[in-house]
Amino acid sequence: MKTMLSRLGLNQKLALAAFVLGVLAIAASPYRGTTATIDTKALALEVATEADHVEPLDLAAWVIAGRADYRLVDLRGEPEFGQYQIPTAEHFPLATLMEAGLGRNEKIILYSDGGVHSAQAWLLLRASGYKAAYVLEGGLDEWKEQVLFPILAEHPNDFQRARDERLKSVAAFFGGQPRTGSRGGPVAMPMPGALPAPSVVGPASPGGARPAARKKKEGC
Amino acid sequence: MTTTTVDDLGVTAAGGTSVRAARRQAYMNPYLAGIGLGLTLLAAFVIMGRGLGASGAFSAVMAWIVHMVAPAHAQANEYIAGYIGDGSVSPLKSWLLFEVVGVFAGALLSGLLAHRVRWETERGPRVRVGLRMLMAFSGGLLMAFGAAFARGCTSGQALTGGALLNLGSWVFMLMVFAGGYALAYFVRWQWR
Amino acid sequence: MSAPFFKFGLFGDETSLVVAFVIGIAFGFFLERAGFGSARKLVSQFYLSDMAVFKVMFTAIVTAMLGVTYLGWIGFLDLSLVYLVPTYLAPQIVGGLVLGFGFVIGGYCPGTSVAASATGKLDGIAFVAGVFAGLFVFAEAYPLLKGFYESTPVGTVTMPQVFGLPYGLVVFAVVLMAIGGFYGASLVEKKFAAPAKE
Numbered sequence: 001m002k003t004m005l006s007r008l009g010l011n012q013k014l015a016l017a018a019f020v021l022g023v024l025a026i027a028a029s030p031y032r033g034t035t036a037t038i039d040t041k042a043l044a045l046e047v048a049t050e051a052d053h054v055e056p057l058d059l060a061a062w063v064i065a066g067r068a069d070y071r072l073v074d075l076r077g078e079p080e081f082g083q084y085q086i087p088t089a090e091h092f093p094l095a096t097l098m099e100a101g102l103g104r105n106e107k108i109i110l111y112s113d114g115g116v117h118s119a120q121a122w123l124l125l126r127a128s129g130y131k132a133a134y135v136l137e138g139g140l141d142e143w144k145e146q147v148l149f150p151i152l153a154e155h156p157n158d159f160q161r162a163r164d165e166r167l168k169s170v171a172a173f174f175g176g177q178p179r180t181g182s183r184g185g186p187v188a189m190p191m192p193g194a195l196p197a198p199s200v201v202g203p204a205s206p207g208g209a210r211p212a213a214r215k216k217k218e219g220c
Numbered sequence: 221m222t223t224t225t226v227d228d229l230g231v232t233a234a235g236g237t238s239v240r241a242a243r244r245q246a247y248m249n250p251y252l253a254g255i256g257l258g259l260t261l262l263a264a265f266v267i268m269g270r271g272l273g274a275s276g277a278f279s280a281v282m283a284w285i286v287h288m289v290a291p292a293h294a295q296a297n298e299y300i301a302g303y304i305g306d307g308s309v310s311p312l313k314s315w316l317l318f319e320v321v322g323v324f325a326g327a328l329l330s331g332l333l334a335h336r337v338r339w340e341t342e343r344g345p346r347v348r349v350g351l352r353m354l355m356a357f358s359g360g361l362l363m364a365f366g367a368a369f370a371r372g373c374t375s376g377q378a379l380t381g382g383a384l385l386n387l388g389s390w391v392f393m394l395m396v397f398a399g400g401y402a403l404a405y406f407v408r409w410q411w412r
Numbered sequence: 413m414s415a416p417f418f419k420f421g422l423f424g425d426e427t428s429l430v431v432a433f434v435i436g437i438a439f440g441f442f443l444e445r446a447g448f449g450s451a452r453k454l455v456s457q458f459y460l461s462d463m464a465v466f467k468v469m470f471t472a473i474v475t476a477m478l479g480v481t482y483l484g485w486i487g488f489l490d491l492s493l494v495y496l497v498p499t500y501l502a503p504q505i506v507g508g509l510v511l512g513f514g515f516v517i518g519g520y521c522p523g524t525s526v527a528a529s530a531t532g533k534l535d536g537i538a539f540v541a542g543v544f545a546g547l548f549v550f551a552e553a554y555p556l557l558k559g560f561y562e563s564t565p566v567g568t569v570t571m572p573q574v575f576g577l578p579y580g581l582v583v584f585a586v587v588l589m590a591i592g593g594f595y596g597a598s599l600v601e602k603k604f605a606a607p608a609k610e
Contacts, residue, residue, distance in 0.1 A: 014251050014471075015591050021478050022587030028580035030484025030491050104493065105421025129414060129490065131421055247453070250464045251594075253446035254471025260438040261472060262479035267431055269416025270495040272439055274523035275543070282547045299554040318429045320526055322436020323443065327527035330444035341534045342451045342519065349534075356451070356535040359518015360525065360542020361549070366511025367522060368550045369503040369561060373511065374521040375439075377504075379469060381497055383476035385570045385582055388499030392508040399512020404458035407517055411452060411459070 038127040052122060053137045054109050056146040060170050063087050070107040073097070075117050076140075086111065086143060087174070094121055104129050111136035111143070148176030245334040261383060268315070271380025275367035277320035279303055284311045299368075316376075344411040355410060415489040440527050449527040451519025451535060458516050460604035463597035470590040481583050499566040506560075518542065 008016065046052050062070065063086070074081050074089040081091045092100040094117055102108055108130060110118040118135045125133040136143065145151075150167040153160040164178070171178050247253075264271055283303035287294040294300045303311045331337040343352035367373040370392050372381070378396060381389020414420050418428055446468045447453040456462035483489035515521055520528055520539045528536025550557065572579045 010249065011251055011594075014255070015594065018474055018478070018587050019591060021482075022474075022584045025478060025481050025485075025583045025587075026578070026580040028481045028485040028583065030481045030489070030579060103421075104419050129420065247447035247464070248442075248445040250446055250467035251471050253442050254468040255475050256442040256445070257439070257468060257472035258475025258479070260435060260442060261476040262483075263438070264435050265476065265480055265494050266415040266483065266489055267417050267435070268428060269419040269493045272435070272523075274521070274526065275547075278522055278540075278543050279547055282544055282551065285544075286548070286551070297551055297554060298558070299551040313425075313429065315428060315432045318432035319436035319439065320523075322433040322438075323440030323523060323526045324436075324530045325433075326437035326440025326442075327444040327449055327530035328440075329437070330441045331449060331531035334445075336444070336449070337531045339532045339534060343535070352535050353538040356518045356520070356538040357542035357545070359514045359516075359520065360539040360544075361514070361546035362542075363511050363514030363518060363521060363539075364543045364546025365550055366507045366509070366514055367543075368507070368547060369557075370507025370511060371497050371500070371504070373523065374469075374515075375523040377497060379472060379476075382469075382473040383480060384491075384494065384496055385477065385572060385579070385586070386496050386499065387566065387569045387571055387574050388497060388501070388504045390571060391499070391501065392504045392511075395505050395508025396512040396515065399509040400458045400516045401512075402509075403513050403516050404455075408459065410519075411455060 036127040036129075038123075043123070043126055046126075052133070052135055054134045055137050056143045057170070059086070059109065059136060059143075060147045060174065064170070064173055070109055071102060072109050073100070073102070073111070073121075075110060075112040075121055080113070084140075086140075097121055097124065098128065102130065104131060106130075107132040107134070109134045109136055111139050114139045114141055144176075147171060148174055150176075150178050152178050152180050154180050243335040245336070257379075258383070261379060264380075265383075270315070271376065271383070272319065273316045273372065273376035273380065274320055274323070275364070275373040276316040276376060277314060278364070279368075280311045280314040280317050287311065344409070346412065347410055352410070355407075415483065416493050419490075419493040439523070440530065443524060443527040444531060448524040449531045449533065449536070451528065451533070454521075454524060455516055455519050460600050463601055466597055467594060470593060474587055474590045477583060477586060481580065496568040496570070498568045500562065500564055501566055502564040503561050 005013070059072070072086060072089040074085050074091045075094045075097070077093060078091075081089075085091070089111075090100075092102075094112075102125075108125065110121050110125075110133065112118045112121075115135065115138055118139055122133050122135045138145070148171055150164075150171055152164040152167065156164055168178050248256075261272055280303050283294065283300045286297070286300050287304055294304060303314075305311075328337065341349050341352055343349065363373070367376075370377055370388075372378075372389075372392075374396065377386075377389045378393040380386075382393055417423065418431075423431075443449065447464055448468070453462060454465055457465035480489065480491060480494070484491040511521070518525075518539045520536060522543055525536045525539040525543065529540055554561070570579075571577075572582045575582070
C-alpha cells in the first residue's frame with residue numbers, strides 16, 4: 001500500500017483524496033433543516049431574570065426617537081394587523097416567522113395580542129440561533145394599557161404630575177387617549193378597530209420597506 | 221510549487237530574451253492553485269456566509285459614478301437605485317468592492333513575487349495593439365451584459381454557486397463553456 | 413461557536429469590509445498564481461491547449477463544496493444562512509452564453525481582468541473599461557430588459573432539491589465528474605498541445 005501511494009504523483013494523490021472525501025460525503029446532509037437544539041438552562045435563566053422582555057414604554061420611546069436598530073415583528077393574523085399595528089412593525093405571522101429573513105444578529109422584538117404567541121415565537125427564534133430576540137411585555141394588551149390609554153392619577157402629586165405629562169405626550173404621539181381612575185375598573189377604551197391609525201412623525205417609516213431599502217444587492 | 225524559471229508566454233522581444241522575462245516563474249500547479257482558491261471561497265462562506273464575486277463591485281462603482289454625475293437620473297433608474305439604496309450608505313461601501321480591491325492587491329503581490337508584473341498587451345503575433353484593445357473592450361462590454369442578466373459572473377455565479385450546488389449557477393456555468401467553445405473558432409486569429 | 417460568523421453577529425459591517433479586503437487578497441493571489449492574469453492562458457481553455465481554467469475552477473469548486481458539506485454536517489456551519497443567488501433560468505442561460513462570448517473575445521472575466529490589470533496587462537485594463545461601459549448601457553436599457561431579466565424565476569434551489577437526490581450523493585457525483593474531467597483534460601491537452609512557441 002505504501003509503495004503504491006509513493007508511486008503516485010502529487011496530482012494523483014490529490015485526486016485520490018478528493019475521491020475518498022467524496023465517497024464519505026455520500027452520507028452527508030449538511031443542511032440543518034427545521035430541527036434545532038436549545039440550551040435549556042441558559043434560556044430558563046434568561047426567562048427567569050426577565051432579560052427577554054422589552055417594556056411597552058421603552059418601545060414607545062424607541063419609536064418616538066426614530067431608532068432603526070430593531071425589527072418589530074407583529075405575529076397576529078392579517079385582519080388584526082390591518083386594523084392596528086404598532087408603528088414600525090413588520091407583519092410576519094407565527095407560521096412564516098422562520099422564513100421571514102430576519103438576521104440572526106438583529107434585535108427582534110415580538111408582539112401578539114397577549115403574551116403567549118410571542119413567548120412561543122421567542123423560544124423558536126432563540127433555539128434557531130437568533131441571539132437578540134425579545135418579547136414585548138404583555139403584548140398589545142399591555143401596549144394599550146400603558147402607552148395608548150395610560151391611567152393618570154386623579155389627584156396627582158408633583159412626582160405623578162411630571163410622569164403624567166410624559167404619558168400624555170406619548171399617548172398623543174401614538175393617537176391614544178389617557179384616562180383617569182383606577183386600573184382594572186370600567187374604562188371607556190375604544191376598541192382597536194375604532195382606533196385612529198396613528199401617524200408617525202419622524203424618521204421611522206412603517207413596514208418592512210425600511211431595512212429592505214437600505215440593503216443592497218448581495219450577489220455578484 | 222515549482223520555481224523553475226521559464227518564459228512560458230513566449231513574449232520575448234526580437235532583441236532576445238530579456239532578463240526580466242527569463243526570471244518569470246512558471247505558474248502554480250493548477251490543482252494546488254484550485255485548492256487555494258477553494259479554501260479562500262470556503263473561508264468566505266464560513267466567515268461571511270456569502271461567496272466571492274467581482275461583477276457586483278463593478279456595478280457598485282458604476283452606480284456611484286452615475287450617482288455623482290446625475291443623482292436624479294441614478295435614483296430614477298431602478299437597476300442603479302438598487303445599488304444606491306436609500307442613500308444612507310455610499311454604494312462604495314460594498315463588500316464586493318473591498319474584496320475586489322483585495323484581488324488587485326493579491327494579484328499584484330503574487331505577480332511581483334513571480335516577476336510577472338510589467339506593462340504589456342497580450343495578443344497574437346499578427347494582431348495590432350489597437351485591435352487587441354478594441355477586442356478586450358468589446359469582450360468586457362458583452363460580459364457585463366451576460367453577468368448582469370445572469371446575476372453574477374464566473375466568480376459570483378460559477379465558482380460560488382457551483383460549490384453550493386446552486387441550480388442556476390450550474391446551468392450558467394455550462395452555458396459559459398458552451399458560448400466560449402461556440403465562438404472560439406471565429407476569433408482564433410486573435411492569438412495566432 | 414457557529415458559522416457563518418457574520419450572520420451570527422460576531423462582528424459588524426465595518427469589520428466585514430476588512431474581511432472582504434483580506435479574502436480578496438487571497439482570491440487575487442491564487443488567481444494570479446494559477447496564471448489567470450493572462451488572457452492567453454485563459455483563452456487556451458477554448459482552444460484545448462491548456463485546460464487550466466477548467467482544472468483550477470473545478471478543483472476550487474470541489475474543495476469548497478467538500479468543505480461546506482463536512483462543516484455543515486458536523487453542525488458548525490449553518491448552510492441555510494449562506495447566501496444563494498436565486499435562479500432565473502432564461503436570463504441565466506442567455507447571460508451565460510453572452511458571458512462565454514465575451515470571455516473568448518475579450519480574454520478575461522471580471523475577476524481575472526482585475527488580476528490582469530494589477531500585473532500591468534493593458535488589455536486587462538481595456539476589458540475593465542468595457543465592463544463599466546457595458547454595465548452602464550445595461551442599466552440605461554434596464555426598463556426594456558427588465559421583463560426578460562425577471563422571467564422564469566425558480567427561486568433559490570439547489571441541484572439536490574431539483575433532482576430529489578440526497579445532498580451527499582450529488583456531492584459525490586460532482587467529485588467523480590471532476591476527477592473524470594481532469595483525466596480527460598490531460599488527454600485533450602496532449603492532443604491539442606500548443607504548437608512550438610513562436
